[in-house]
Amino acid sequence: TYLNDFWEKGRSDGEEQSGEQQQQRASPARPSFGKKQLPSIPKNAVPITKPASPAATAQLANGTHASYGPFYLEYSLLAEFTLVIKQKLPGIYVQPSYKSALMWFGVIFIRHGLYQDGVFKFTVYIPDNYPDGECPRVVFDIPVFHPLVDPVSGELDVRRAFTKWRRNHNHIWQVLMYARTVFYKINTMEPLNPEAAVLYDKDVQLFKSKVVDSVKLCNSHLFDQPKMDDPYAISFSSWNPAIHDEAKERMFSHKRRPEDHQKGLPVSGLSWVKPGSTQPFSKDDNPPLS
């Protein structure tokens, strides 16, 4: 449920307000947390089919890693996800799948340039030995016409930007950022789609019209059922004022006054320290004691 909480947040922080509205399926009811009952975390969890990394396993003796490894992975991905939220990437939304924290659903809105008005759904696949494996993969649901997107599988060539995935230096938000950049800055070197690359270099007008067609195609499939049967898969529905007006209103009003929202919370903490001071009871409004 952690991921879901963050997603809620991530969504409301986003800036995107295009004509379409994303709509999530209602989250399935989770069993309540009870002592002897398994909480919901394992359901979001990830498979461990091989040791995270030989080095790590050797270094952590006496089996604690075997028992706790999945927790480390889960929390690494949660940390990545919180970073994505923090970055507030323009026009990009992601949502980890219900089944596995290693699979994130995403959608990207292109606001200007050649691909303007494009709305591309994609999936991020994170290797299960993260962060010691290769870089995450980004696969578009529909292969968009682009030099760096495989015209068959829809996979974006991410690896060229992250030849070696370095823990602590590379983060998933950078991959998402890269996925956005390719639509604004076209690179035709070593293309996965040679046709697109050649057209871009030789006949930009034709390239542009192909892009327009591709964008149209992608957008025409926007309301299709998600490719993945997963409750957290991103699905779109056409604007329905009965549902969306209220949601929109809430998103906007929430964004406008986050401070008011926080003020309403009862705060249990105490402080009489004057800001800028490191002395206890330095605030001016302290009642005199002597």
Next chain:
Amino acid sequence: MASMVANGNRDGRQGEALVLKGVDPETCMIVFKNHWAQVVKILEKHDPLRSNTSSNMAALGVIGLSSGGPMRFGGPIPGDEASAVQNYVEHILFLLMEEDAGQAGAMGPILEFVVMENVMERLFLWSLRRQFTDDMKLEQLKMYEMIVGQARQPLLHHKPVLRPLMMLLSSCSGTAGPEVEAELVSLLNQLCCVLAKDQSVLELFFHTSEDQGAANFLIFSLLIPFIHREGLVGQQARDALLLIMSLSAENQRVAQHIAENTYFCPVLATGLSGLYSSLPTKLEVPGEEWHCLHREDWLQMPTLVQFLNSLEFCNAVIQVAHPNIRDQLVSYIYNGFLVPVLAPALHKPTLEEVMTTTAYLDLFVRSVSEPVLLQTFLSFILLHRHENVHILDTLVSRINTPFQLGTVSLALFQTLIGLYCEDVMLQLILRYLIPCNHMMLSQRRVVKERDFYSVSAAKILALTPSCCSPEHSPPPLRQLDSILWSKGTDNSPNTGTMETEETFLEEDGSGYSCVIGSEIYLDVNYLHYLYNARLGISSCTRACQVWSAPYDGEDPPPEESHPHPRPRPPCPPQTTDPAPTNQLELEWDDSYDAGPVVSPEAATAESSKPPQLPAAEPPKHIQEMRRTAIMLVKGSYIEESDFQDDVMVYDLVAKKDARDTVTKGSKEVKAHVADHNSNLQSPLAEVGDDLMGQYEELIRTLGSDEAGTGGSSPVKTVDKEFRNPVVTPMEEDEVDFSSFSMDTPELEKQHSSLFGTKLCSGSTRSHSVPFTGPFVSVLLSRLENMLDNSLHVNLLLTGILAQLAAYPQPLLQSFLLNTNMVFQPSVRSLYQVLASLKNQIEQQASTKKDFPKLITSAQHCLLARESSLKGQDSRECSPLEAGRMMKSSPPPQPKTISLARTEVFATVLFTEFLKELAAIAQEHSILSHVPMEE
């Protein structure tokens, strides 16, 4: 009608009311006048002046009031006449009560008549004219209570009703029987209810008082004596006063009057002192496990209940009263209770008394909820100096005492840390961390870094002793279940299906299933730790939103806070303390500021002189403390070893008191101490397995040596011999510590100061020396002794550390949980202590064959204990916390293992503690970095 009314006694009024309904008002008026005429006849017959009564009434009233004794005018009044009046009065009052107000709030005809004819005044005078006994007062009070409470129209607005009431009230002040008091308070309470509902009456009360020549607010003043009364009377009085207090919040005049013209606040505060003095000075402690006063404990102690009632009342007053009253009360509580009463009580001469006071203080802090009052208590604890030593330092030093004082002190700090109070955390820990002296300079940027890949959690969990590793203990003991993590993705993007050959499928109604199988063993217990960590960190983070700074290594900036003077107490230091006369004393006295470090030579020279006592002797307490301080001036509290030493000295004293003559095989003392030192440098090295044993033996050896040569107290010598090698940084200086033994206090003397205030915290050292503060030091050194600590001490210790670890401030987090952080060599980190514990445990496990079996028994025992505690207390959720919430009743004794096997229980607890810390570290990595939002 007449017979119906005649039947009526006070209990029957309700019934009559029903009957009276529908009787037309004119008839009532006629009956009323009729009865009144009868009364007047009797009244006039006995009027000594036989003139216009109302004009002389006031004068008579005053006379009557001032004496209060039997008063007679003319001859005695015959009994039949008295009871006749009584009867009529009952009837007319009943009619008055039942009358509805006239049109547009005008008086009803009966009330109008009562006002015109001064009925109430004349009745009051009549009762004065007879013997004005308690019975008479009671009758009058009840009469007013009845009409005020039940009248259907406002009566108190009318002076002819109000004035006799005020006279009656003032006649009841002073001595009266308990029945009158009860009735008086009940009436006052009722009047306050009326005031709260209708503030216009308030003005009248003031005016009436002035008419009486007393510029006081009578109903208020009358209530004050009952503030601290126990039982219903006290409760009613306090309720009534609270009504006035909330009135004062809106009415400046009332507030001003109470603050300036009444003794309300002083009475409240000194009352606390009075009630405190009747509390038992020594508590009957139910068992060794006991560490704080639970509800079921104090409910058994009437005096404590009474104290808490009054404290609760103060709390309520501060909550609702006008700021003027609030500030005055808070000041009186500080200067009239905390400083003169509680501070000395915290320094009583015996362990038990001090322990008891500490437990009281803990209870008080837990009972107070109003921030301003809490602040008063906290500033007392944090800033007040008793005989020149901060209460906080005293309390911190006592954590290290053996017996229950140490445990009770720990419990107090658990309470304090649980307040999420910036000021507390600042004084206890943060101010030592702000300068970032404790870490290498290059590490400052690491402070705010987040642990993306749970590296710290992994390092902490890797300390799990091999005998407790998850695979080793079979389910269900370790609450391990195997979970097959669903294979959502595998390697190829499109094989997102789950394997279904596993043994157990749990459907949750969504069509998605959780697969539990046998592939990977996961510590399910750990999920609970994660869950609790999440709750703990979230609530702590939310609470800390009101803090003034993030404490992230940049704000507050490390540089500015470098000299870090100790904040001044709210009261000026006591002038009775003489100025320091030599450098050593200077060192001691200035120790709370960044005092200069005395060179070893100077220290030796100074201390070898006879102590120059100033003309005015400082308090004994201070003298002893100073002596101890002089003894320790060189070696005192150097990060690694200081508190360790304390533990041993305290234990030593304890053992000596108990005349415990445990004998052990002998060993070279110096070798041991040297060992000890080197161990402290590298925590992974062997730490003496039974320090206490060796220490006892040390005393024994040295004691006998001394007996041969001169026969001074063994303890002196121990101190001399023992301290010498511990002074690591100064070792080369070859200080002759024997010169101090001249001035070494006798054991008995020392005893009183030992559990008192030996500690001078981060003050005798220069601030350039990295130091994480006495509190952290003392916690870690107690933790280092985990294997020798009793179970409940360890539960408290680990509980406090977990509590601290849940704080989101990067300075604290990085210090406690970041295993990658590089600290200054002299700084001991939590991880180092844990690592050293792991080694101790591994060593025990390897030398004791039955260790694994014992571990299993201990786990069983703890599980049983946990479930039994769960039964008692339903609000528990965490596995470890349940164990922490120790009750005064002893736990079910395990059959197979004795609680005396502390090392076994500590091992189990250690393993759980690692999980708890790791879970907190993991949750921090995702929680502390996301802006709080609900």
